[in-house]
Amino acid sequence: xxxxxxxxxxxxxxxxxxxxxxxxxxxxxxxxxxxxxxxxxxxxxxxxxxxxxxxxxxxxxxxxxxxxxxxxxxxxxxxxxxxxxxxxxxxxxxxxxxxxxxxxxxxxxxxxxxxxxxxxxxxxxxxxxxxxxxxxxxxxxxxxxxxxxxxxxxxxxxxxxxxxxxxxxxxxxxxxxxxxxxxxxxxxxxx
Amino acid sequence: xxxxxxxxxxxxxxxxxxxxxxxxxxxxxxxxxxxxxxxxxxxxxxxxxxxxxxxxxxxxxxxxxxxxxxxxxxxxxxxxxxxxxxxxxxxxxxxxxxxxxxxxxxxxxxxxxxxxxxxxxxxxxxxxxxxxxxxxxxxxxxxxxxxxxxxxxxxxxxxxxxxxxxxxxxxxxxxxxxxxxxxxxxxxxxxxxxxxxxxxxxxxxxxxxxxxxxxxxxxxxxxxxxxxxxxxxxxxxxxxxxxxxxxxxxxxxxxxxxxxxxxxxxxxxxxxxxxxxxxxxxxxxxxxxxxxxxxxxxxxxxxxxxxxxxxxxxxxxxxxxxxxxxxxxxxxxxxxxxxxxxxxxxxxxxxxxxxxxxxxxxxxxxxxxxxxxxxxxxxxxxxxxxxxxxxxxxxxxxxxxxxxxxxxxxxxxxxxxxxxxxxxxxxxxxxxxxxxxxxxxxxxxx
Amino acid sequence: xxxxxxxxxxxxxxxxxxxxxxxxxxxxxxxxxxxxxxxxxxxxxxxxxxxxxxxxxxxxxxxxxxxxxxxxxxxxxxxxxxxxxxxxxxxxxxxxxxxxxxxxxxxxxxxxxxxxxxxxxxxxxxxxxxxxxxxxxxxxxxxxxxxxxxxxxxxxxxxxxxxxxxxxxxxxxxxxxxxxxxxxxxxxxxxxxxxxxxxxxxxxxxxxxxx
Numbered sequence: 001x002x003x004x005x006x007x008x009x010x011x012x013x014x015x016x017x018x019x020x021x022x023x024x025x026x027x028x029x030x031x032x033x034x035x036x037x038x039x040x041x042x043x044x045x046x047x048x049x050x051x052x053x054x055x056x057x058x059x060x061x062x063x064x065x066x067x068x069x070x071x072x073x074x075x076x077x078x079x080x081x082x083x084x085x086x087x088x089x090x091x092x093x094x095x096x097x098x099x100x101x102x103x104x105x106x107x108x109x110x111x112x113x114x115x116x117x118x119x120x121x122x123x124x125x126x127x128x129x130x131x132x133x134x135x136x137x138x139x140x141x142x143x144x145x146x147x148x149x150x151x152x153x154x155x156x157x158x159x160x161x162x163x164x165x166x167x168x169x170x171x172x173x174x175x176x177x178x179x180x181x182x183x184x185x186x187x188x189x190x191x
Numbered sequence: 192x193x194x195x196x197x198x199x200x201x202x203x204x205x206x207x208x209x210x211x212x213x214x215x216x217x218x219x220x221x222x223x224x225x226x227x228x229x230x231x232x233x234x235x236x237x238x239x240x241x242x243x244x245x246x247x248x249x250x251x252x253x254x255x256x257x258x259x260x261x262x263x264x265x266x267x268x269x270x271x272x273x274x275x276x277x278x279x280x281x282x283x284x285x286x287x288x289x290x291x292x293x294x295x296x297x298x299x300x301x302x303x304x305x306x307x308x309x310x311x312x313x314x315x316x317x318x319x320x321x322x323x324x325x326x327x328x329x330x331x332x333x334x335x336x337x338x339x340x341x342x343x344x345x346x347x348x349x350x351x352x353x354x355x356x357x358x359x360x361x362x363x364x365x366x367x368x369x370x371x372x373x374x375x376x377x378x379x380x381x382x383x384x385x386x387x388x389x390x391x392x393x394x395x396x397x398x399x400x401x402x403x404x405x406x407x408x409x410x411x412x413x414x415x416x417x418x419x420x421x422x423x424x425x426x427x428x429x430x431x432x433x434x435x436x437x438x439x440x441x442x443x444x445x446x447x448x449x450x451x452x453x454x455x456x457x458x459x460x461x462x463x464x465x466x467x468x469x470x471x472x473x474x475x476x477x478x479x480x481x482x483x484x485x486x487x488x489x490x491x492x493x494x495x496x497x498x499x500x501x502x503x504x505x506x507x508x509x510x511x512x513x514x515x516x517x518x519x520x521x522x523x524x525x526x527x528x529x530x531x532x533x534x535x536x537x538x539x540x541x542x543x544x545x546x547x548x549x550x551x552x553x554x555x556x557x558x559x560x561x562x563x564x565x566x567x568x569x570x571x572x573x574x575x576x577x578x579x580x581x582x583x584x585x586x587x588x589x590x591x592x593x594x595x596x597x598x599x600x601x602x603x604x605x606x607x608x609x610x611x612x613x614x615x616x617x618x619x620x621x622x623x624x625x626x627x628x629x630x631x632x633x634x635x636x637x
Numbered sequence: 638x639x640x641x642x643x644x645x646x647x648x649x650x651x652x653x654x655x656x657x658x659x660x661x662x663x664x665x666x667x668x669x670x671x672x673x674x675x676x677x678x679x680x681x682x683x684x685x686x687x688x689x690x691x692x693x694x695x696x697x698x699x700x701x702x703x704x705x706x707x708x709x710x711x712x713x714x715x716x717x718x719x720x721x722x723x724x725x726x727x728x729x730x731x732x733x734x735x736x737x738x739x740x741x742x743x744x745x746x747x748x749x750x751x752x753x754x755x756x757x758x759x760x761x762x763x764x765x766x767x768x769x770x771x772x773x774x775x776x777x778x779x780x781x782x783x784x785x786x787x788x789x790x791x792x793x794x795x796x797x798x799x800x801x802x803x804x805x806x807x808x809x810x811x812x813x814x815x816x817x818x819x820x821x822x823x824x825x826x827x828x829x830x831x832x833x834x835x836x837x838x839x840x841x842x843x844x845x846x847x848x
Binding site: 086 | 812
């Protein structure tokens with residue numbers, strides 16, 4: 001969970017309980033149904049993203065056909081394509097310019113992990129630069145796969161907590177990550 | 192200067208003058224500061240993240256009011272090091288890398304690379320005719336899909352939204368054909384050294400002919416909307432002027448140089464893959480501007496459809512012909528088929544290599560692990576991609592891996608002409624000019 | 638151009654258990670081709686000699702291979718030859734510069750390869766210039782073909798060849814403050830190992846493979 005803090009004020013005054021849960025559900029419902037993506041199409045995945053926004057695989061039915069060019073007005077950054085070392089600071093600057101609440105989908109193998117380009121020029125996964133909510137594999141992923149990722153993100157957004165509940169969840173996730181077994185110690189799972 | 196230091200609209204003095212950083216905030220203080228500056232010129236940075244710069248292109252503009260006095264392109268934001276990466280893979284694996292350079296015309300990248308490898312191997316005559324016909328057909332379909340993106344995004348950047356939807360609708364039909372034949376919509380790695388990866392599935396020719404008929408009908412939507420449209424012509428006529436002398440010295444090829452009147456098309460003057468056997472025209476215009484290039488692209492669509500129909504007629508006769516060279520030490524061995532869990536090695540092929548033929552097993556093993564060896568030397572092969580002359584300079588040292596692969600990308604060379612086209616015009620015209628060059632940043636930066 | 642190769646596997650860090658360690662592949666050296674060259678190459682060579690009498694000084698080698706003509710030119714004479722080719726022999730278009738790094742070719746490590754197209758005569762030739770690592774200077778062809786501008790910047794960025802007389806030789810593909818020239822053979826590919834369930838898959842430059 002990306003650790004941006006929402007400062008709406010209202011939910012911080014409310015005690016955790018039934019009222020806050022209803023506010024969470026309402027806010028989640030509103031947010032997920034009009035998620036505006038920021039244009040961050042870089043390479044081949046950008047073409048599939050455009051195809052997802054075009055006539056056949058219509059993103060407008062999710063309220064997402066407006067790809068806002070200005071990151072100030074966008075909620076979702078779909079990093080579509082390979083991020084080179086020259087582009088990484090620009091990526092971070094665009095992410096910083098977005099206002100919370102904001103989410104990131106790493107679309108494609110290159111955005112998720114560097115893809116087939118394991119070399120000097122490509123950042124091996126944009127999670128080195130921005131916190132990612134959904135990793136979408138594929139080279140490039142079909143528009144239907146992108147829509148599946150967006151729908152999974154919608155479920156995540158709907159379930160997100162606000163206020164003191166959110167602080168609690170962030171602390172729990174951080175503790176779990178600190179105590180997790182590192183990958184090189186995960187032995188015996190090659191089957 | 193303002194007494195209050197605005198964190199969102201700050202200014203600082205540099206050797207080039209005052210630099211204003213704008214990250215949102217108070218425009219009034221910014222405008223007052225600019226107004227107080229003695230200089231009339233303003234340097235503005237467009238991109239690399241910008242909806243209208245056709246990809247991750249950074250344009251640095253020096254403006255005097257609305258007129259652009261200087262424009263410089265900053266590229267390299269998509270540099271992937273593909274050329275160096277290929278040096279660590281074998282010759283067949285190079286196809287999958289090369290495909291992703293110019294991602295709107297992946298089959299052209301593959302074709303030029305494979306033509307180069309075949310030239311180095313010396314097997315250009317041995318490539319079977321069916322493979323050549325399939326290559327030509329796929330390349331012409333790719334030309335259509337690439338021009339659709341060029342027209343759609345070009346129109347979108349100039350403010351026309353409907354052509355974008357129309358163009359992507361036609362593109363989807365072409366991508367359906369690609370998926371039917373090769374299994375993937377984009378970046379297919381279908382053309383391999385020696386031929387194509389697998390044979391055409393049953394029903395291809397009918398599907399192709401039906402798609403051609405459909406496209407011929409649907410292309411009229413765009414034509415009726417844009418050709419002769421006053422607003423479109425006002426935005427594109429006389430814009431982005433580049434004449435023949437400028438184009439030749441800058442090394443610009445493709446629709447841009449054909450818009451000056453020169454019918455430079457490699458398919459006609461230096462044919463490859465059997466292009467000399469097809470009837471088609473080279474489209475030119477003589478207005479040297481954005482409108483001319485737009486008309487060229489629209490008319491090239493019809494020529495591509497003509498070539499595809501001729502390919503389909505040829506394919507009807509070539510049922511059952513091989514699609515890979517006869518030399519088993521080079522031919523890619525896999526025959527793919529749809530199984531219960533997706534596409535994989537066909538059971539017939541597995542039965543053959545495991546049960547019947549020891550040589551097939553050895554060939555399959557050696558080709559997949561080691562790859563074939565290519566005799567030493569260097570070669571330059573070129574094809575006519577939708578953007579211009581796409582060339583591959585391949586150097587081999589006799590081994591299984593390329594020693595050096597360099598692609599002469601048309602987008603890279605064409606983009607140099609932006610300054611020549613745009614200086615002296617208005618900002619809005621730059622967008623049109625860049626859209627008419629149609630650069631694909633994956634090809635520019637590789 | 639290349640040296641003798643020992644063994645058949647690429648990675649030298651791990652022990653070679655293949656049994657192919659004793660294989661030696663001889664080095665390759667491409668000599669000069671003899672006349673007649675075939676096709677239009679003889680006509681091009683004759684026209685060039687007629688238009689540029691000092692041609693024998695400027696040229697190091699003529700190679701005709703796989704249907705293509707390559708003229709190896711001395712770096713100092715490059716601009717003269719290019720001007721003659723453009724004006725007298727009508728090679729109007731340059732397809733750009735391609736750099737190649739041969740670390741084993743002592744004193745001729747960096748090659749710059751120019752492909753030229755004559756639209757009038759429908760001919761293609763290739764010019765190749767070799768310079769040593771210690772003094773990688775080649776005269777710039779921006780005055781002859783303006784389109785060489787970005788191509789020379791790219792070759793400088795990737796190989797470190799310095800083009801004298803270029804109006805603005807800076808990095809074009811890598812960030813401006815990048816150190817090193819990536820496509821040289823002594824520059825590492827730079828990949829990282831991928832960890833997966835206890836195993837590490839090395840980057841492609843470090844894997845065992847056939848040469």
